[in-house]
Amino acid sequence: MTAAVDTGAPRHFHSATTGDLPALLASDPGTGLSTAEAAARLARTGPNSLPTAAHTSLPVRIARQIHNPLIYVLLAAGAVTAALGEYVDSSVILGVVLINAVIGLVQESKAEAELAGLRSMVRTEARVVRDGRERTVPSAALVPGDLVKLEAGDKVPADLRLTHATALRIDESALTGESEPVGKHVEALPADLPVADRRNMAYSGTLVTAGSATGLVCATGTDTELGAIHRLIGAAETLATPLTEKLAGFSRMLTVGILALAAVTFAVGLLRGHDAVAMFTAAIALAVGAIPEGLPAAVTVTLAIGVARMARRRAVIRHLPTVETLGSTTVICTDKTGTLTQNQMTVQAVWTPRAWYAVTGAGYSPEGTVRDAAGAVAGTDRDHALHWTLLTGTLCNDASLTSHDGTWDVAGDPTEGAMIVAAAKAGLETDALRARWPRQATLTFNSERQFMATLHRDDRDGATVVLVKGALERLLERCSLQMDADGTTRPLDSRTVTGAAAELADQGLRVLATALRPHGNGSQSVERLDDDALGSGLVLTGLQAMLDPPRTAAAAAVAACRTAGIAVKMITGDHAATATAIARDVGLLDSRNADAVMTGADLAALPDDELPEAAQRTSVFARVSPEQKLRLVAALQSRGHVVAMTGDGVNDAPALRQAGIGVAMGAGGTDVAKEAADMVLTDDDFATIEAAVEEGRGVFDNLTKFITWTLPTNLGEGLVILAAIMFGAALPILPGQILWINMTTAVALGLMLAFEPKEPGIMTRRPRKPGQPLFTRALILRTALVSVLLVAGAWWLFDWELAHGADLAQARTAAVNVFVTVQACYLFSCRTLTGSAWRIGAFTNPWILLGVAVQAAGQLALTYTPAMNTVFDTAPIGADVWLRILAIAAATSLVVALEKRLTMGAATNPARRR
Numbered sequence: 070m071t072a073a074v075d076t077g078a079p080r081h082f083h084s085a086t087t088g089d090l091p092a093l094l095a096s097d098p099g100t101g102l103s104t105a106e107a108a109a110r111l112a113r114t115g116p117n118s119l120p121t122a123a124h125t126s127l128p129v130r131i132a133r134q135i136h137n138p139l140i141y142v143l144l145a146a147g148a149v150t151a152a153l154g155e156y157v158d159s160s161v162i163l164g165v166v167l168i169n170a171v172i173g174l175v176q177e178s179k180a181e182a183e184l185a186g187l188r189s190m191v192r193t194e195a196r197v198v199r200d201g202r203e204r205t206v207p208s209a210a211l212v213p214g215d216l217v218k219l220e221a222g223d224k225v226p227a228d229l230r231l232t233h234a235t236a237l238r239i240d241e242s243a244l245t246g247e248s249e250p251v252g253k254h255v256e257a258l259p260a261d262l263p264v265a266d267r268r269n270m271a272y273s274g275t276l277v278t279a280g281s282a283t284g285l286v287c288a289t290g291t292d293t294e295l296g297a298i299h300r301l302i303g304a305a306e307t308l309a310t311p312l313t314e315k316l317a318g319f320s321r322m323l324t325v326g327i328l329a330l331a332a333v334t335f336a337v338g339l340l341r342g343h344d345a346v347a348m349f350t351a352a353i354a355l356a357v358g359a360i361p362e363g364l365p366a367a368v369t370v371t372l373a374i375g376v377a378r379m380a381r382r383r384a385v386i387r388h389l390p391t392v393e394t395l396g397s398t399t400v401i402c403t404d405k406t407g408t409l410t411q412n413q414m415t416v417q418a419v420w421t422p423r424a425w426y427a428v429t430g431a432g433y434s435p436e437g438t439v440r441d442a443a444g445a446v447a448g449t450d451r452d453h454a455l456h457w458t459l460l461t462g463t464l465c466n467d468a469s470l471t472s473h474d475g476t477w478d479v480a481g482d483p484t485e486g487a488m489i490v491a492a493a494k495a496g497l498e499t500d501a502l503r504a505r506w507p508r509q510a511t512l513t514f515n516s517e518r519q520f521m522a523t524l525h526r527d528d529r530d531g532a533t534v535v536l537v538k539g540a541l542e543r544l545l546e547r548c549s550l551q552m553d554a555d556g557t558t559r560p561l562d563s564r565t566v567t568g569a570a571a572e573l574a575d576q577g578l579r580v581l582a583t584a585l586r587p588h589g590n591g592s593q594s595v596e597r598l599d600d601d602a603l604g605s606g607l608v609l610t611g612l613q614a615m616l617d618p619p620r621t622a623a624a625a626a627v628a629a630c631r632t633a634g635i636a637v638k639m640i641t642g643d644h645a646a647t648a649t650a651i652a653r654d655v656g657l658l659d660s661r662n663a664d665a666v667m668t669g670a671d672l673a674a675l676p677d678d679e680l681p682e683a684a685q686r687t688s689v690f691a692r693v694s695p696e697q698k699l700r701l702v703a704a705l706q707s708r709g710h711v712v713a714m715t716g717d718g719v720n721d722a723p724a725l726r727q728a729g730i731g732v733a734m735g736a737g738g739t740d741v742a743k744e745a746a747d748m749v750l751t752d753d754d755f756a757t758i759e760a761a762v763e764e765g766r767g768v769f770d771n772l773t774k775f776i777t778w779t780l781p782t783n784l785g786e787g788l789v790i791l792a793a794i795m796f797g798a799a800l801p802i803l804p805g806q807i808l809w810i811n812m813t814t815a816v817a818l819g820l821m822l823a824f825e826p827k828e829p830g831i832m833t834r835r836p837r838k839p840g841q842p843l844f845t846r847a848l849i850l851r852t853a854l855v856s857v858l859l860v861a862g863a864w865w866l867f868d869w870e871l872a873h874g875a876d877l878a879q880a881r882t883a884a885v886n887v888f889v890t891v892q893a894c895y896l897f898s899c900r901t902l903t904g905s906a907w908r909i910g911a912f913t914n915p916w917i918l919l920g921v922a923v924q925a926a927g928q929l930a931l932t933y934t935p936a937m938n939t940v941f942d943t944a945p946i947g948a949d950v951w952l953r954i955l956a957i958a959a960a961t962s963l964v965v966a967l968e969k970r971l972t973m974g975a976a977t978n979p980a981r982r983r
């Protein structure tokens with residue numbers, strides 16, 4: 070097949086009949102494309118992906134950097150000084166603008182690249198038929214003509230014309246904004262229908278919420294409908310978070326205030342008879358010095374570094390604000406299977422109405438035996454119920470076993486894999502059985518239904534049978550009989566069955582019950598299978614109990630969360646006894662909250678107003694439906710909790726959206742859940758959530774550290790000029806010099822705090838209160854103290870030097886170096902919010918040392934190179950001056966350390982106290 074497919078063809082596939090499609094798309098609706106043809110088409114069409122956001126053109130990006138009130142002021146100042154013939158001043162100012170824009174640009178691009186890189190970490194795959202065989206390929210490898218299979222939970226990987234659809238419903242909100250899922254069919258439709266009404270198409274990026282389907286790809290990448298929207302809006306990745314917005318607001322307010330102050334200063338200076346040009350540049354320097362222009366960039370960079378750190382620990386952030394929210398998480402609601410446990414299932418025991426059996430062997434290797442109570446190998450011919458429970462386990466099953474180099478694994482659901490293995494250990498071969506009992510219909514498993522049923526026809530005599538497996542409670546509702554060893558049936562003894570299940574579940578085993586409905590043949594055979602047709606009167610055949618060991622890191626992670634003041638709650642679909650046993654194993658339940666277990670039935674019986682209290686008190690919720698998860702999140706939130714909630718199924722999406730942090734499973738979860746989540750765990754491990762919370766706290770700490778460093782230094786810079794003008798003194802630091810200090814220290818010193826590693830006790834404090842103000846009383850106090858110390862130190866040395874024979878340029882150079890040295894020392898104090906800077910290892914953040922070294926080199930250049938001396942009006946100073954500078958820096962550090970010690974008390978850091 071080599072026919073070219075015009076991917077840019079008019080979008081008319083919905084008006085074609087399914088019979089026309091093979092010719093239109095040069096494909097085969099039965100066997101799909103050949104691998105070679107798919108590769109050839111891929112070379113022509115390019116990958117099935119949308120370009121990433123980094124496509125804003127360079128001029129636009131530069132313009133975005135300059136679009137800032139402060140920069141406008143600087144540009145105006147540069148123009149005015151140039152007009153007045155002050156070329157050195159004007160080039161310093163314009164140089165500052167340029168450097169600022171370049172730094173902003175680089176930082177923003179890095180942060181964007183970080184976010185774009187994350188997207189590729191969550192793999193998207195598609196099930197496609199090629200060469201007549203079903204396989205999984207990366208979605209990017211799809212080409213027009215590919216035959217794609219869809220089922221509930223999938224994200225549609227390309228635009229498809231449906232060829233088969235069973236009860237298919239698709240959430241097209243990504244495309245149409247309509248959140249109600251729409252039903253789909255395969256019939257041809259009139260050509261002029263709008264996209265939203267083309268019910269025989271499945272569009273890329275939309276989500277399958279129910280049913281299953283197959284379809285032929287008719288557009289990929291930017292040719293899809295989603296691609297068209299993407300082209301229109303340019304899909305820029307947003308870097309804004311509530312915190313960055315708050316800070317931007319704060320910066321704007323501050324800018325206006327400081328500009329007003331600068332205007333007053335200018336006026337006062339003029340009234341005092343100072344030179345207008347000098348006053349103008351002084352006023353500008355005051356503004357530039359006092360406005361913390363590095364703040365937004367530092368916040369973005371810190372968040373981006375946090376996102377990268379989290380990704381390295383296998384938590385992929387989908388929305389940037391989540392990084393902030395993580396730090397204030399107070400409750401983590403986690404499911405059990407796969408998150409707290411390994412999802413490595415092994416059937417260990419089988420119960421039938423007549424006998425108990427033990428199953429030997431470990432993992433998914435089919436080596437092992439089924440043994441009776443006496444230890445003898447059990448034959449399925451002696452206990453019909455054993456035969457049927459194992460047969461049901463393997464036929465009512467969508468998984469299969471795979472073997473690579475002698476290691477066995479499951480393709481599909483581990484629970485189902487374990488049941489295939491158990492049957493194999495008793496000599497029941499899945500492939501042979503599936504050939505003899507071909508499946509006619511399926512009632513798929515989902516967390517709401519909690520069971521699965523399949524209808525089979527015996528190839529030998531045409532007799533049909535319905536096989537059911539699932540949660541015992543659900544099966545008991547439908548069973549009235551149980552099977553004896555000889556295959557006959559008796560009335561169900563539900564007390565004995567429930568007792569047996571409880572005994573197994575108490576050991577932490579996951580128990581699945583099996584049942585069947587014989588239908589006989591001829592007129593009695595059924596062709597239909599739905600919840601109604603299944604009816605009641607089923608025959609219970611047995612129980613299979615499987616071990617799913619807790620993850621090794623789970624207990625430590627649960628303990629770490631508790632120490633950090635975060636409550637951990639298990640919300641599982643599994644049986645209460647199994648859930649309780651696992652909860653004990655991982656330390657979720659102990660003597661203090663031993664009875665904190667509720668079931669979905671308990672929740673259903675609880676009035677809404679009692680739910681928040683119960684949700685807060687209880688640690689384990691068993692047999693919970695996805696809809697109840699949503700109620701639980703809302704209840705916890707009503708108590709002011711910040712809730713992180715895990716989920717993997719289609720039905721979990723609403724709860725994930727409702728939660729402060731929706732957490733989806735990267736390996737085991739559906740696309741629908743990932744789409745609704747804020748964070749995706751690539752390893753599905755509970756310990757990863759704890760790691761992400763820890764990183765989230767680290768990010769917030771580093772932001773606080775930057776703010777604690779930048780505010781006092783900025784204020785000091787503004788204050789020194791303000792004071793000089795107000796007191797009519799000679800400026801101890803010139804406007805150009807202020808610009809130098811401001812621009813170099815923000816980048817070389819302040820920004821390095823973003824790389825600060827987490828402090829040791831980070832997971833021993835309480836969660837940060839959401840909405841807690843950034844600017845606490847303690848921070849304001851600290852700002853005042855440090856800025857006054859800065860101004861006092863610089864001014865004192867300036868005066869002292871002048872009094873002892875230095876000229877103005879030398880005295881100013883000394884003052885500038887005091888400023889920078891004190892800022893560098895204060896930087897080390899800001900490395901820890903909770904204790905003495907001395908306790909932090911000097912080498913734990915090499916960036917700080919590098920930054921200080923760069924800044925020192927800059928200061929030496931500023932002080933000793935003739936060119937810099939000319940531009941910045943500086944002059945070389947002697948070693949004795951440096952000693953005085955270091956003495957001032959040491960003295961101010963001592964005062965700050967004292968203040969820190971005095972105010973530390975019960976609270977932990979300046980930004981945290983009110």
Ligand SMILES: Nc1ncnc2c1ncn2[C@@H]1O[C@H](COP(=O)(O)OP(=O)(O)OP(=O)(O)O)[C@@H](O)[C@H]1O
Pocket residue numbers: 404405406407482484485514515516517519520521538539540541580581640641642643644
């Ligand atoms: N593939 C399956 N077929 C039939 N029944 C199943 C299957 N998987 C699970 N069940 C039954 O449905 C119940 C609920 O399953 P669900 O997947 O909602 O939660 P879970 O896997 O037990 O736990 P968690 O919610 O912690 O992941 C299980 O306890 C089991 O009895």
